[in-house]
Amino acid sequence: MPRKPKAIISTGDLDNSIFNGKAPDELREAGFEPSDIQVVSANKMRDKAAEAKFMEEKVEIMIEAGNGPNDPEFVHSGHQGVTQYVRRGVVQPVKRKFLYSLLAANSVKFACAFGKDGSGNEFNRMSGSGQRAHRVSLVSDKNPQGGMKWVQEVVASLSRSGLAA
Numbered sequence: 001m002p003r004k005p006k007a008i009i010s011t012g013d014l015d016n017s018i019f020n021g022k023a024p025d026e027l028r029e030a031g032f033e034p035s036d037i038q039v040v041s042a043n044k045m046r047d048k049a050a051e052a053k054f055m056e057e058k059v060e061i062m063i064e065a066g067n068g069p070n071d072p073e074f075v076h077s078g079h080q081g082v083t084q085y086v087r088r089g090v091v092q093p094v095k096r097k098f099l100y101s102l103l104a105a106n107s108v109k110f111a112c113a114f115g116k117d118g119s120g121n122e123f124n125r126m127s128g129s130g131q132r133a134h135r136v137s138l139v140s141d142k143n144p145q146g147g148m149k150w151v152q153e154v155v156a157s158l159s160r161s162g163l164a165a
Helices: 027-030 040-056 096-104 148-162
Strands: 058-063 074-079 082-087 091-097 106-116 122-132 134-141
Touching: 040 074, 040 096, 058 082, 074 096, 082 091, 082 096, 091 096, 096 134, 096 148, 134 148
Parallel strands: none
Antiparallel strands: 058 091, 058 134, 074 082, 106 122
């Protein structure tokens, strides 16, 4: 009869208190209670999963070359801690989430004026102006829910929220 391999660890080796729904002592000391967990409804979970899938789709984009002498050849794009660099002037595939971050990127410049006005009062005025950081073109998008309509909705949404110039 073949010998049964010895398990590295089994549930019998563990303290049973972790299986009865009670939080371990170190979590309870930190103020954790199982009732603190919010249960997400199936409808919301389905919507979030569909949105995550949509944002992971590949689209083809091109970032126009910069006008300044110090504009980088590769543009940084990041989404929730994940980074991708996009080369200027080259059509390339990226995930839609990186296109979103490129659309949301702004460049802000400040002009500072200080001195004395006609009545001798000193002033210091800073006026800021913002504009899109990159000129991005969507070259192809195979999803019928995406494309130009999606880009327009994203830009309009960012403009309403004050996140894009």
